[in-house]
Amino acid sequence: MIETVDAPRRRLLATFLGAPVAVALAGTALAGCSADTRPKAAPGSREALDADVKVRWNAVHGEQVLLALHAATVAAHPGLAERLAPLTAHHDEHLAALREDGPLPFGTRDTAPGADVPADPAAALAAVVEAERAAGEARVTDCLAATGPRLAAMLAAIAAAEAGHGVVLAAA
Secondary structure: OOOOOOHHHHHHHHHHHOHHHHHHHHHHHHHOOOOOOOOOOOOOOHHHHHHHHHHHHHHHHHHHHHHHHHHHHHHHOHHHHHHHHHHHHHHHHHHHHHHHOOOOOOOOOOOOOOOOOOOOHHHHHHHHHHHHHHHHHHHHHHHHHOOOHHHHHHHHHHHHHHHHHHHHHHHO
16 A cells, blocks of 8 residues: 655655755655556465466466467468468467566476477468467366456457467468
8 A cells, every 4th residue: 555645744854855855755756656557466365376377377388389389380381471470479469468467486488399390381280270279278278267357357368369360270
């Protein structure tokens, strides 16, 4: 909770410390304020919070695996780059959102293990479609395991996007 400083305290502070120091202190105090509306201390039990961190870590790892698959597929089949680029951008956004939601004490790798990409472009695309669908199902499972409504909503949105990716890639 932020405690407000009343006018007499401010005058006393300015008197003893001098106006330049008071201004500097006020500027420093205001610099700590931001538009971030997330609570600094998450509500709920420690067990629930730890469970959500594990769920979020699982989702982070899933996004890293998909990004590695996209990169390997594009490296093996440059003709698929244009088709996969928007979906890869979505996965980058998903990963950023998951990481911004709080610390991940279990560590995160920036890359996932290398993916085996079929030599045939159609088979490679089918592998990406299957991976997208499987990731969508995994995020639904994560969503159901999440105890916090914010995390559950984020995972539901990611699950929907990944399911949509599979449909978009399969349709074209």
